[in-house]
Amino acid sequence: MTVTKSTPEGSQLISHLTAVSRGHVRLDHAPRLPLAPGHVRVRVAYVGICHSDTAMVREGQGPFPARLGHEVSGIISESEDPKLPQGTRVAAYISDGYATEVQVPSERIIPLHPGCSLADAALSEPLACAIGGVEMLDLAGTPHAVLVGAGFMGLLALRLMVCRGLPVTVVEPRKRTRDLAISWGAEAALAPEEIPESMLADNPLVVEATGSPGGLELATSLAGIAGTLGILGYHQSGRGLRTVDMEAWNYRALRVLSLHHRSTGDVMRWMDRAQRLSANRVVVPSELVDRHVPLSELPELFMNGEKRDTVKSLLDLTSGVPE
Structure with a gap:
């Protein structure tokens, strides 16, 4: 460069x-x-x-x-x-x-x-994006969620879900950010190699926040029958081209959501909410x-x-x- x-x-x-x-x-x-x-x-x-x-x-x-x-x-x-x-x-x-x-x-x-x-x-702009993404998820009655990826956007989404009373397990390869996830309210934080077999294909809500092909594949493997797979990661590498396991998506009848928005009015409204959440020390x-x-x-x-x-x-x- x-x-x-x-x-x-x-x-x-x-x-x-x-x-x-x-x-x-x-x-x-x-x-x-x-x-x-x-x-x-x-x-x-x-x-x-x-x-x-x-x-x-x-x-x-x-x-x-x-x-x-x-x-x-x-x-x-x-x-x-x-x-x-x-x-x-x-x-x-x-x-x-x-x-x-x-x-x-x-x-x-x-x-x-x-x-x-x-x-x-x-x-406030990235927090607004996380607010909009979490608002797309039907959290009422969801017993727990898995968040794949605890980078900046993943941690913001984690905090918002925790503030709404949802137990969240985080999957993240970096120990430092796993520790941050625990301090920001995660119920548990696992490295990918620590995922038990019983956790595969057994979660009602999985949020992918890695933006990587491997993260999307891992998130797919964790979503259960009739579960929701929310894609918060912004997939740019390789010009955003991804190969997905459509057989798994179809067989498990997954509800796949892009948790992104392009409405200026919505983003401005969420930015205002974001700065107020920060002012009140809810999400900082x-x-x-x-x-x-x-x-x-x-x-x-x-x-x-x-x-x-x-x-x-x-x-x-x-x-x-x-x-």
């Missing part, structure tokens, strides 16, 4: 990440433009670094060039909207957030509850952050990828940004 850094000139410049082509990213510096009608200007504080972004560059899933970054928080620095005055702490639902500053349509802005930190606000996604990355190191992260044990990284632009 190639990293390019362009050279800034002048004082009114905005720095941002650009994905140029497969395996090629760079930091660009562009002039600050006048505020567009119906928009507010946000000085970015944090951006959650999403696997879908790094995978998009690694897999060459254009179009290119592209701006990336959709897990964004910051402080309004310019606004003509009386409901969103300068100084308001916000979360923003956009797609060009890896930047020092962004212009955001007012309808894509969520003012923050006083108890929600800017770090948690940036993570910033507790899972184990790496803060300055903008200067962001291209290297895209080039080298995350370490295997990393749960969540945040682009941290908070120098001089009040909490």
Whole structure:
């Protein structure tokens, strides 16, 4: 993967990440433009670094060039909207957030509850996705669930299911994240090789949150007759192509659900709920952050990828940004 850094000139410049082509990213510096009608200007504080972004560059899933970054928080620095005055702490639902500053349509802005930190606000978008996914599941009367994959999204889904009183067994190869799953409320956390034979094809609800072919295969093997297989993992590797055991799906009459959403209105509503859950310490996604990355190191992260044990990284632009 190639990293390019362009050279800034002048004082009114905005720095941002650009994905140029497969395996090629760079930091660009562009002039600050006048505020567009119906928009507010946000000085970015944090951006959650999403696997879908790094995978998009690694897999060459254009179009290119592209701006990336959709897990964004910051402080309004310019606004003509009386409901969103300068100084308001916000979360923003956009797609060009890896930047020092962004212009955001007012309808894509969520003012923050006083108890929600800017770090948690940036993570309100992935938490919103987990909220929407869990809402698709019929948890009433479900005696227990199995969660395959305890990465960042899996742990968020775990916490939401546990908060609704559902006993959850987690299957995860990494010991560190198995331990996190227990601390976040899992009834048990097993490595794949520890799964007892009695657990196979015997669970009413299995949620797959790995995004990998092996994880999907394992989740299928755990779902019982007339059970539900919920797919929360975002399958991008190999351009998302997967081979599934349709005989098992058909024989066991599985209800297979994609736990993903594309309604902007729904995501905005769930983001608002997410930041309130964080403010009230019900689900605090910033507790899972184990790496803060300055903008200067962001291209290297895209080039080298995350370490295997990393749960969540945040682009941290908070120098001089009040909490």
